Amino acid sequence: MKIKSNLKPVVLIIVLALCLHAAAPLGFGAEPRTCEQALDRCLVVASYLGPIYYAFCLEGYLFCKRYIIY
Amino acid sequence: MPTNTIACFFLGIWAALAPPAWPAAAATPTSPSAVKLGLEEVWSLGSLEDNKLIMWVGLAADDDGRLFVSDALDFSIKVFDSKGRVLLRAGRPGTGPGEFQAVRELAVSRDHVFVLDQQQPKVLVFDKQLRFLHAIPQPEPISCLRTLPDGTLAAALVPTGKGKRPSIWLADNRGRTLQEIEFGADAAHPAGDRASFVLSGRDVVLAYSFKNKVERLDRSGRVIWSKRLLNFPDARFKSVMGTKIPTEFVYKDIAVDRAGRLFVLGGGPAEHPSRDVYVLSPAGEMIGTIVLPDTTHLLHLDSRDFLYSRANDGLTIKKYRILFPAEPGPTPLKEPRP
DSSP states (O other), X not given: OOOGGGHHHHHHHHHHHHHTGGGOOSXXXXXXXXXXXXXXXXXXXXXXXXXXXXXHHHHXXXXXXXXXXX | OOXXXXXXXXXXXXXXHSOOSXXXXXXXXXXXXXXXXXXXXXXXXXXXXXXXXXXXXXXXXXXXXXXXXXXXXXXXXXXXXXTSOEEEEEOOBSSSTTOBSSEEEEEEOSSEEEEEETTEEEEEEEETTOOEEEEEEXXXXXXXXXXXXXXXXXXXXXXXXXXXXXXXXXXXXXXXXXXXXXXXXXXXXXXXXXXXXXXXXXXXXXXXXXXXXXXXXXXXXXXXXXXXXXXXXXOOEEEETTEEEESOOSEEEEEEOTTOXXXXXXXXTSSSTTTEEEEEOTTSOEEEEEEOSSOOSOOEEOXXXXXXXXXXXXXXXXXXXXXXXXXXXXXXXXXXXX
């Protein structure tokens, strides 16, 4: 499995997907490239799904900020 | 036009005009006497050429020298020997027993491996052969997971309700509460008073995630000392769609060696973000700094004081020996002249 060359967008998409659990649609258009972009998109989707998903978004954002260096 | 599109438009403008998260000046440790400590690489585990690790997150070494690692993109936990060879692997995507959705931190004791999954509000307990045993419900979300030498589980709890302070929760391997040590004050916001911690002797030492504060508490929660290591303010928070979020981590992790020295990983405000490690005496005095070659989210010191950290965006674990300056020895006695 060779995903290393372009890892960051992939990781962000996965973080976002994990944030939104199984309901996460992966086709948001352009890939998010920062934790803030991922959070923005996560919150937009969460606004349709319900308040509980805001917590998933926040946890995903904090993980992103701690783990991924931008 | 949908409301969310309008909100995103204004958020985009706000984000573009917002001030930078941190002042532009470089951070300096508060103690001028801090010396730069050296590192010697012992080995490197995981690379582009192999599939040992995809994106590791949690790491802990046991007293036998084995390394336990959680790999988020491989939905697994793995065990490596002291030379970095794979011994065991367990896990797959899912919500069933022993399955992971977003595996995160782990901690090991003599008999157990404790694992967190961001999507499961439980501590997953495995034996050392990575067989799933049971799950412990989390009383509150956990931001940091450790074990004590006697096998006690220790976790930093982030309160979700108002009127409750964050705490270090000590429990047995069945989740029965042994003690709770409260710290901090900001219970109003879920990200307000998160901290990484280590247990050092009878004390707890906290490195706050969003405050410029490293703090030593005794087991009753009494503050023994509290330090600011960098000339920076606490993290800034901004509001995104009504949710307050911190813009950076001030400190990302903390580890302790056998001598009780503390190793604090600097976050966004550090001169080298996620690479600067501030080494403190047990009393909290700055005694040195280390600049890691690669950015990391985690520090771990094993029972022989080898340091583990991340490289290559999570593909690689690096093991280092820390080189302290030679202690000045006693002056040799001069031979008496004949």
